[in-house]
Amino acid sequence: MKLSxxxxxxxxxxxxVSEALHNSVKLAVLGxxxxxxxxxxxxxxxxxGLSSSAPEVTLGGIGMLTENIRLGSGATLLPYYKPxxxxxxxxxxATLYGDRIDIGIGRAPGGEQSIRSAQ
Numbered sequence: 001m002k003l004s005x006x007x008x009x010x011x012x013x014x015x016x017v018s019e020a021l022h023n024s025v026k027l028a029v030l031g032x033x034x035x036x037x038x039x040x041x042x043x044x045x046x047x048x049g050l051s052s053s054a055p056e057v058t059l060g061g062i063g064m065l066t067e068n069i070r071l072g073s074g075a076t077l078l079p080y081y082k083p084x085x086x087x088x089x090x091x092x093x094a095t096l097y098g099d100r101i102d103i104g105i106g107r108a109p110g111g112e113q114s115i116r117s118a119q
Contacts, residue, residue: 002037003036003037004036004037004040005027005028005031005036005038005039006040006042006074007024007028007039007040007041007042007052008042008044008050008052009021009023009024009041009042009044009050009051009052009058010049010050010051011048011049011050011051017051020051021051021052024041024051024052024058024062025058025061025062025065027039028041028062028065028066028071029062029065029066031069032065032066032067032068032069035068036069037069037070038069038070038071038072038102039062039066039069039070039071039072040073040074040102040104041055041058041059041062041071041072041073041074042055042073042074042075043055043073043074043075043076043077043106045077045080055073055074055076056073056076056089056090056093059071059072059073059093059101060093060096063093063096063097063100063101066100068100069100070101070102071093071097071100071101071102072101072102072103072104073102073103073104074104075103075104075105075106076090076103076104076105076106077106077107077108077109078105078106078107079107079108079109080109086103086105090103
């Protein structure tokens, strides 16, 4: 059976955002060691309890520490980015880590109105 991990990089009580992101890295490494198929890192904006506003950056670090697990964003929210830039970023990740890179694409604006209007 193929198993995958979907991580939202939660920030628990008395935890810093840095600790939450490091926990996501540790979770991906453990998933790789245990033979999980894929590690998806969700993208969230303006949510105090979630630390993953730039999953592509975190996935770059995770790629250096893992060998087999597929890595992906679930999902990159296109309203926040130019599509060409998204393509370049994920092409760079794929250049570094080969066929282990996946991208989920989302069209939802996500986040509060103040965040959406900052684009």
